[in-house]
Amino acid sequence: MTDSIANWTKSHFTNEIVPTLNGKKVTLMGWLRDVRLHGNLAFLVLADREGDAQVTVLKKNSPKAFSKLAEITRESAIAVKGTVKKTDKTQRGVEVILDDILLLNKSKTPLPLEVNEKVPAELDTRLDARVLDLRKPRISAIFKIRAQVLQSAREYLTENSFREIETPKMIASATEGGAELFPINYFKKEAFLRQSPQIYKELMTSCFEKVFEIGQVFRAEPSDTTQHLAEVTQLDIEMGFADETATWTVAEGILKRIYSDVAKNCAKELKVLGVTLKQPKKMVVKTYTELLKQIASKGLKLKWGEDIPPEGERIIKELYDAPVIISEMPMEQKPYYIHPHEKDKKLSYGFDLIFEGMELASGGRRIHDPDMYIAGLKSKGMNPKGFESTIEFYKYGMPPHAGWAIGVDRLVMVMLGLNNVREAVLFPRDAKRLTP
Amino acid sequence: MTDSIANWTKSHFTNEIVPTLNGKKVTLMGWLRDVRLHGNLAFLVLADREGDAQVTVLKKNSPKAFSKLAEITRESAIAVKGTVKKTDKTQRGVEVILDDILLLNKSKTPLPLEVNEKVPAELDTRLDARVLDLRKPRISAIFKIRAQVLQSAREYLTENSFREIETPKMIASATEGGAELFPINYFKKEAFLRQSPQIYKELMTSCFEKVFEIGQVFRAEPSDTTQHLAEVTQLDIEMGFADETATWTVAEGILKRIYSDVAKNCAKELKVLGVTLKQPKKMVVKTYTELLKQIASKGLKLKWGEDIPPEGERIIKELYDAPVIISEMPMEQKPYYIHPHEKDKKLSYGFDLIFEGMELASGGRRIHDPDMYIAGLKSKGMNPKGFESTIEFYKYGMPPHAGWAIGVDRLVMVMLGLNNVREAVLFPRDAKRLTP
Numbered sequence: 001m002t003d004s005i006a007n008w009t010k011s012h013f014t015n016e017i018v019p020t021l022n023g024k025k026v027t028l029m030g031w032l033r034d035v036r037l038h039g040n041l042a043f044l045v046l047a048d049r050e051g052d053a054q055v056t057v058l059k060k061n062s063p064k065a066f067s068k069l070a071e072i073t074r075e076s077a078i079a080v081k082g083t084v085k086k087t088d089k090t091q092r093g094v095e096v097i098l099d100d101i102l103l104l105n106k107s108k109t110p111l112p113l114e115v116n117e118k119v120p121a122e123l124d125t126r127l128d129a130r131v132l133d134l135r136k137p138r139i140s141a142i143f144k145i146r147a148q149v150l151q152s153a154r155e156y157l158t159e160n161s162f163r164e165i166e167t168p169k170m171i172a173s174a175t176e177g178g179a180e181l182f183p184i185n186y187f188k189k190e191a192f193l194r195q196s197p198q199i200y201k202e203l204m205t206s207c208f209e210k211v212f213e214i215g216q217v218f219r220a221e222p223s224d225t226t227q228h229l230a231e232v233t234q235l236d237i238e239m240g241f242a243d244e245t246a247t248w249t250v251a252e253g254i255l256k257r258i259y260s261d262v263a264k265n266c267a268k269e270l271k272v273l274g275v276t277l278k279q280p281k282k283m284v285v286k287t288y289t290e291l292l293k294q295i296a297s298k299g300l301k302l303k304w305g306e307d308i309p310p311e312g313e314r315i316i317k318e319l320y321d322a323p324v325i326i327s328e329m330p331m332e333q334k335p336y337y338i339h340p341h342e343k344d345k346k347l348s349y350g351f352d353l354i355f356e357g358m359e360l361a362s363g364g365r366r367i368h369d370p371d372m373y374i375a376g377l378k379s380k381g382m383n384p385k386g387f388e389s390t391i392e393f394y395k396y397g398m399p400p401h402a403g404w405a406i407g408v409d410r411l412v413m414v415m416l417g418l419n420n421v422r423e424a425v426l427f428p429r430d431a432k433r434l435t436p
Numbered sequence: 437m438t439d440s441i442a443n444w445t446k447s448h449f450t451n452e453i454v455p456t457l458n459g460k461k462v463t464l465m466g467w468l469r470d471v472r473l474h475g476n477l478a479f480l481v482l483a484d485r486e487g488d489a490q491v492t493v494l495k496k497n498s499p500k501a502f503s504k505l506a507e508i509t510r511e512s513a514i515a516v517k518g519t520v521k522k523t524d525k526t527q528r529g530v531e532v533i534l535d536d537i538l539l540l541n542k543s544k545t546p547l548p549l550e551v552n553e554k555v556p557a558e559l560d561t562r563l564d565a566r567v568l569d570l571r572k573p574r575i576s577a578i579f580k581i582r583a584q585v586l587q588s589a590r591e592y593l594t595e596n597s598f599r600e601i602e603t604p605k606m607i608a609s610a611t612e613g614g615a616e617l618f619p620i621n622y623f624k625k626e627a628f629l630r631q632s633p634q635i636y637k638e639l640m641t642s643c644f645e646k647v648f649e650i651g652q653v654f655r656a657e658p659s660d661t662t663q664h665l666a667e668v669t670q671l672d673i674e675m676g677f678a679d680e681t682a683t684w685t686v687a688e689g690i691l692k693r694i695y696s697d698v699a700k701n702c703a704k705e706l707k708v709l710g711v712t713l714k715q716p717k718k719m720v721v722k723t724y725t726e727l728l729k730q731i732a733s734k735g736l737k738l739k740w741g742e743d744i745p746p747e748g749e750r751i752i753k754e755l756y757d758a759p760v761i762i763s764e765m766p767m768e769q770k771p772y773y774i775h776p777h778e779k780d781k782k783l784s785y786g787f788d789l790i791f792e793g794m795e796l797a798s799g800g801r802r803i804h805d806p807d808m809y810i811a812g813l814k815s816k817g818m819n820p821k822g823f824e825s826t827i828e829f830y831k832y833g834m835p836p837h838a839g840w841a842i843g844v845d846r847l848v849m850v851m852l853g854l855n856n857v858r859e860a861v862l863f864p865r866d867a868k869r870l871t872p
Contacts, residue, residue, distance in 0.1 A: 005836045010677050013597075029677035031833050049599075049645045077804075077833040079677070104677075105804055108831040131829045134643035143644070147600045154590070161449075163485075164583045166669055168863050169605070169652050170618075172870045182606075184629070185619050187658065187867045193620070200863065203872070207570035208579070209485045215652075216605050222623065233602055241446045241465035241515070241540075368541055389871040393567045395544040397467050397513040400441045427604050427636065431623045434608045435825040436639070
């Protein structure tokens with residue numbers, strides 16, 4: 001039921017078919033999104049990843065092709081040869097008069113998901129039929145923007161002397177402690193999927209100084225929320241010979257760069273999504289203790305040491321319509337590798353970044369002294385034994401260092417105002433979902 | 437035993453200290469690579485990731501700093517404030533006259549690995565002390581070049597309309613079949629680490645058309661060779677509405693771009709490594725059957741259908757000093773998703789790419805028809821049941837498509853003439869090695 005692509009070559013994406021091509025022979029390939037028959041005339045909508053084009057079929061011109069149309073179901077993969085014609089009958093001022101058509105792969109009916117989204121489908125239905133879902137211009141736009149986010153982050157960091165690294169996904173010990181680890185059977189030894197590149201990126205400051213990694217981290221998080229996934233893409237930076245304040249400058253710079261690149265290079269996609277990007281304002285730095293008072297003055301009383309809940313994050317957004325660094329966070333909220341504050345051991349040099357009312361990043365100055373590192377592990381009830389191969393390197397000139405991690409999926413979610421982080425991930429993984 | 441970095445900020449990398457900065461105040465940070473005392477004068481070699489600089493300490497200028505020098509061990513993390521001075525006494529024509537010094541983290545002695553590599557150490561010793569190993573200019577250079585390889589690949593593909601994707605690392609079924617899978621305990625369900633993004637990148641052609649992914653793949657390969665690892669970085673492309681010949685053009689273009697960018701942007705690193713890059717010649721395409729005859733004429737007789745062994749790959753390099761595509765490979769050597777050849781079912785549209793006498797990439801035209809896909813699975817003794825969620829998408833207009841995968845670690849190895857793939861990976865993973 002399929003023709004061979006043989007020597008046909010796609011000459012244009014559909015968005016490249018413009019009136020100035022009038023008279024030109026083109027070859028389009030994509031999916032039959034719609035078809036309307038009017039006696040001896042048919043109008044096809046051929047869609048590809050960049051949009052769609054109207055293909056007009058005249059029975060008298062191509063009787064063989066015309067007779068074939070009846071068997072072609074919607075969302076079948078097709079190829080079309082034709083001639084571009086200026087017209088005032090279509091919105092884009094152009095149509096393609098068909099010369100020949102190939103049916104490359106006939107689609108089964110009914111479709112498990114309508115690509116011509118007249119009635120919005122449930123997220124679960126959409127994720128089950130994700131490949132069809134991703135043919136929708138609105139959904140495709142999210143991933144065009146996501147690719148731009150990653151590209152801009154890489155460019156910004158490379159231009160600022162950060163070196164890209166790739167550190168192991170399979171590790172021997174739990175970086176962040178806790179139970180949310182996926183165990184692996186590693187050649188009959190116990191191993192885990194990393195929860196973060198924390199240990200390795202820190203070590204890399206002791207040779208490459210300024211590094212970044214964009215990669216997956218894994219959390220066996222059983223909770224079913226709109227913000228958590230089992231497989232997450234994380235953007236990590238780490239800077240040697242620097243303290244946390246230097247990393248704030250990078251966070252501010254990278255957000256500005258990402259937002260301005262997306263506004264410039266993804267204008268079409270933002271329009272499809274109906275999103276107007278608001279460029280981030282100048283970053284604000286406030287201590288945890290200060291913020292707690294300000295939040296209380298808005299009616300939400302929190303106990304010192306407590307995690308700031310989503311409601312508190314919303315108040316922070318009201319107070320400061322800008323990215324906010326919460327500095328000097330309580331040590332009890334921060335992991336063992338965060339440096340305690342010199343003036344008060346209950347405080348730390350750890351911070352969170354609240355952006356658009358959501359915790360987007362987390363970071364801090366790290367411990368670089370090996371004895372203090374061991375004390376840090378013990379204070380969190382962890383066994384230094386499991387970290388021997390790491391601690392060893394702290395004894396050979398580990399520099400003072402600091403860094404942060406941004407959740408990429410969450411950044412895309414916040415940026416585009418999506419209401420579930422799954423919208424920002426091609427094939428999300430959670431406790432219930434392992435396929436497709 | 438350490439000073440606080442306090443308000444000091446690194447102003448320059450060592451390679452930026454040049455005679456034209458004469459008289460300028462600078463702050464350097466890095467590791468004490470060497471120290472020589474001459475009475476009231478001391479010469480320090482301060483090394484950072486970009487090279488090293490001579491720091492000259494005059495006792496009369498800074499008596500406190502001078503007295504501190506004795507306690508600073510080699511490879512300690514230090515910070516230095518000083519004044520740049522033109523001189524004809526150092527190779528680079530410049531020194532830094534010390535004003536002040538901080539000991540940021542004192543190094544333990546003896547070192548587990550000498551960074552001033554006078555006697556080359558065994559690879560295992562080096563990997564155990566990898567962070568110190570990575571301070572060596574020669575080893576650091578490899579990873580500067582690796583980062584450039586990845587950057588050039590991304591740029592080339594993005595410029596050629598490929599969209600970057602990230603597909604799941606945790607999957608429900610074995611893509612490539614076989615036993616070399618790492619099982620995961622996934623919320624009490626059976627799951628695996630992916631051996632390749634094969635299934636997902638193919639599916640993505642059915643919405644995004646042209647895609648690429650650079651990510652890790654996992655193989656529980658027990659064999660201990662210089663070319664295999666358990667965690668590998670793979671560069672994957674996949675093109676919808678295209679056949680294998682279109683992917684060859686991309687392979688040729690990407691290799692050219694990578695080689696020319698590395699030659700241009702990593703000249704210093706190539707020099708440190710003593711490598712002269714030979715730009716790849718025009719790609720040659722030969723069928724498996726033709727090549728078998730040519731290899732035989734050079735004295736190596738192989739049975740039709742047999743895998744071409746390393747010796748054969750070396751002969752191919754002798755015959756054609758260029759990247760060679762081995763086309764029309766035997767179907768029995770290729771996985772189930774490769775499209776059988778139309779003229780002979782023993783042949784396939786699968787190919788390998790031999791580059792510098794080594795198999796660098798593997799790819800082919802894929803099956804896009806759902807019934808043929810099921811037949812393909814069965815012909816390789818695999819159960820279509822495990823692939824139901826994949827096969828389903830083949831029924832809704834899956835386009836004809838083709839692609840390839842290049843091993844990034846192997847590409848860096850071949851490019852720089854390294855004799856073990858572990859040299860090209862920060863923290864290699866194999867059956868014996870899970871740390872550091």
